[in-house]
Amino acid sequence: MFNPDIKKMLRDCNSRYSLVIGTAKRAREIRDEAVKNDILLDVKTVSTAIEEINDGKYIITEPEELKSK
Numbered sequence: 001m002f003n004p005d006i007k008k009m010l011r012d013c014n015s016r017y018s019l020v021i022g023t024a025k026r027a028r029e030i031r032d033e034a035v036k037n038d039i040l041l042d043v044k045t046v047s048t049a050i051e052e053i054n055d056g057k058y059i060i061t062e063p064e065e066l067k068s069k
Contacts, residue, residue: 004050013060022060023049 006016013019026049034041041048052058 004054009050009053014062018060018062019053022058023053026052026058 006019009019010016013022023046027045030041030045030048033039034045049058053060
């Protein structure tokens, strides 16, 4: 079972909601790229998105009104 470090993932986000939305958005992008290029994926797209966020390859940006002051 894949169990990512939530604290590490939340270092650049203010809320878990933003993290979930950003992860889902990236997972859909990965799926769409695979379908477009006719690639069969061995790993689930959400797992790949989480790894990219943990590695800093994908950064979730939040609107200014959600950022802490």
